[in-house]
Each structure stands twice: as C-alpha cells, then as structure tokens.
Amino acid sequence: MASYVVRRVLSIALVLVLISLIVFVAIHVLPGSAATLILGEYATPESLRVLEREMGLDRPFAAQYAAWIGGVVTGDWGYSLAMKRPVTAIVGLRLRNSALLAGFALLAVVLIAIPLGTLAALRRGRWLDLAILTGSYIGISVPEFVTGMVLILVLAGPSLHLFPTGDYAPLAAGLRTWLSHLVLPALTLTLVLLAHVVRQTRSGLVEALQSAYVRTARLKGATERRVVVRHALRNGLLPAVTVIALDLGYLMGGIVVVEEVFAYPGMGRLILYAIQNRDVPLLQVSILIVAATYTFANFAADLAYAWLDPRIRYR
C-alpha cells in the first residue's frame, strides 16, 4: 500500500504542474494578451504596452510563469483587479460555501442512491426496478439549470414559497434560515448525481448477486439479509465508489451552473464573476483551485478503492 501511495503522489505532483501550466497558458498567453482581456479590444496600442509592462507581460513566458507559480506556492495569490483586494482574502469564504454545498449534495447522494440501487437490483425486472431506472434516466438527461429552475418555480414561487429563490445566509442568521438557503441548490445537484450512482450500484449488485460466492453463501444457509449486506453489497459497491469519484468532476462543473441559478456565493460564481470582469489573476487562481481539488478528490477515491480492493494495489 505504501509504495502504491508514493507512486500516486508523484504522478499527482506532475499532473498538478501540468494543470497550472494549462491554466496559465490558456488564460494568460494565448489570445492576444491578458492586457487586451482587461482593456478590451478597442484599447490603444500605447495603453496596452504600458499595462503589459506594469503586469510584467513583456517578460519571457518562462519568467512570467515562474513568478506566478512561485507566488501561488508561497501563498501570494495576486491581486484581484475587479474587487481591488488580494485574491487570498476573497477565495477562502467562497471555497467554504462551495464545499458546504457539495458536501450536502454528496451526502444526500450516498444516503439515497445506494439504498435505491440496492432495491432496484433486488427487484430486478419488476416494475419498481423499471421505475427507478426510468427515473435515473431522466435524472441524467435533464440539465441542472432546468432542474434548478423548475424547483424554484414549484417550491420557491409566490404560491408555495417554501424556500428562498436563492442567495446565501450565514449560520449566524439562524439554523433554519441557513439551511433553507442550502436546500434547493443541494437538491438540484443531488437529483443530477443520484442517477449515476443508482445505476452503478444496481449493476454492481446485480453482477455480485449472480456470482459464485453469493451462491456459496446462500447454500451454506445464510439469511437473505446477510447475503445481500455482507457478501453482495461489499463487492457490488466497488464500482459505485469510482462513479462517485468521477461524479466529483461533474459536481464541480455542475456547481458553477447551480450557483449561478441560485445566486449562491461559491467558487463557481466567483469564476463566472472573474470571467465577466476580465479579472485574470482571480480567474487563474480560482480555476487552479477547483482543478486541484478535483485531482485530490480523485486521489482520495483511488486510495479508498485500493483500500477496499487489495487487487488494485499490486498492479
């Protein structure tokens, strides 16, 4: 296990360096220059040159990248041009808000999807299975901004008004208010992700239930409950772990859309704000943070997988 972890950590370090390069190249260098992004396409050549010199854009590419990545590593994340504040002062709270939203959604997904998938597998081919499968098909196919707005329409409209249409309330405003602002965005993310995990749990369990070890367990007289929980689920859930990890990437994209729908102040909306205001330093660091989080989450999922399934470690 130790050598497996070391190998993975090394490859992640390499991937992180490449990610930072991609972010830097995509936003900083490729299209005209960052100065054009900031001043707009009608800027005069003189003002562009002045700003480029101020931002150090006239230096060679390698020097610019080194200065930027050096700052990121040492905690100097640059200065937001649109908010006129250091990026470090802006990102913390947004990151926490997004993590909260994602955490709630993931928790709900695991708590709802695994029992539903198990149920579908045990009732395979019957109407309940068909209903769960159909529901998950629709869940995968409806974009989260449609789901979110339909939820707003039904649950936050003037007639029912069970929840606020959006925004965020701090915990200091009271537990009820705080939670009521989280319910709809978290529910939207949950509904979209649910489908993937339900389908994976179902197919993993269906396969496990047909295996030799489940037949052995049945033959030795174990109760059906024990067969399902101790024997089949343990193995059948493995693919679901991978899907949850893959879904994290989807979650991070989905969170941008959901935060926009519900005007929720997290990383996703911060990225959109940075794009709209051509705030290059803020955008680079925000995207880097999200991509790095995704990489680490994948790493954690791989570790969980290797821990659950010893065969992986010895590859």
Add this chain to the structure above:
Amino acid sequence: MTALARANPPLTIGILILGCVLTFAVLAPLVAPYGVAEQNILDRLQRPGAKHLLGTDQYGRDLLTRTLFGGRTALLLGLGAVALGLLLGVPIGLASGYAGGRTDEVIMRVVDAFLSFPALLMALMIVTALGASTMHALLAIGVANAPGIARIVRSQTLAVKHEEFVLAARAQGDSHPYIMFGEILPNLLPPIVIEATIRVGFAILASASLSFLGLGVRPPTADWGLMIREARQHIFLSPWPLLCPGLALALTIVGFNLFGDGVRDRLAGRG
C-alpha cells in the same frame, strides 16, 4: 422495426425520439408558424393558445418557433463538437498507443492533466480566452472532449496492436501511418462509434450550459440554453419560456442517451 423494438427497446425509442428531433430541426423554417426573430410586443409572455400554440417569450416571440429553431443549434453544436473531439482525440490516442514506451507515457500524462479539469471548466476557460460565440462554444466543447476520446482510443489501440494483422503489415514493410489509420483504426470503429454517440448528448448538455451562463450562443440566435437564461427573470409571470426549451433539451438528451446505450448493447453483443 417491431423485431428491433422487442430486441432492443432503448435503441428503438432513441431512434424514434432522435428521428422527431432531427425532422423538426431540418424542417423548422418550413413548419414554424412565425419568423424566428419576429417580435410582437403586444403579445408578451402569452400562455399557450390558438394564436401561439406554446405561448410567447418576453419579447412576444413565438415559443414553438424558437424551440423548433433551437433544435438546429443544439444538433449543430452537439454533433460538431463531438466531430471535432474525434478529429483531435483519435489521432492522439492512436499515435500514443501505437508508439508505446516513453512517447506514450508523456502523451498520457498530458492527457491526464487535461482530464483533471472538469469538462465544463475546460470549456469555460477556452471560451474566456476566445470570447463568447456559437463557433467558440463548439470549439471549446470539442477540445474538452478530445482527451477522453484519446484515452479510450489509446487503450483500444493497445489491445489490438500485437494482433497478427498488425504484425503482418509491419513484416510486409507498410508505413507506420498506414498501419495506424489503414489497419488499426478500422478495427477500432465499433468502440469509437459507441463513445461518440454517448458523447453527443453530453456535448448538447454542455453547450446549453455555456449558453445558459451567457458564454455560448449569442442572442438573438434561437438556442435552448439561451432561451432558458432569458426566461429566468419572468419565471413567475410565465413558466412557458422555461418549460418549452427545457423539455426539448431533456427529450433530446434522453434520445441520445437511449440511442447510445442501444448502439452499445448491439455492437458489444456482436463482440
């Protein structure tokens, strides 16, 4: 058709849905009751009725017309982006798997780095760099799809590159490009077709998301994501500007997903 319906219900339903979507998208200019940009300020946010079958949006534009025309944009973006993804991803995956060794290692590390961006974020970044437009959205989603396709193609290439027909071609002195594209690629077509069909639905979803965020298709082009973005402010006055494109979008993606799953079952079944 009935035999197919019994043998492969997902494929049948998928074909039916996509057949409708495609027909309406192609025939949109002929069957649409109004002009796509025709505004009728006196008829703003109408409910469905005799004059406007699905109602109107906040500029009094006919929702049926705009939903029909939105299908054209969605199909163009979805199919175009996947085609671009294939154009970039297939040669990269093929070359990486075929070359093997150090080259393969380097290419796959770079692909991994690209894959560690959530796809939508990757597309956002590219659109930011290029500016929002339909073509740039297509480009962004195409590029965002390429690394995933490259990975699949590479693993499939590894699986066949030691087969006898490849060894025979090498022994015969065929050039590397010929072996890659003339010998190996035709054998990889089934998995590539499966991968591509499944990706079209996601590409349509991604392009609608970009337009919804204001970073894709620009007004006044009819696009489902953009229509939903514009429906936001008036959602409690009239839900129809949200529901019409929302339903069309969901139905189209369901169609592509069913079709993709059906194609996979059929091709995988044949081995």
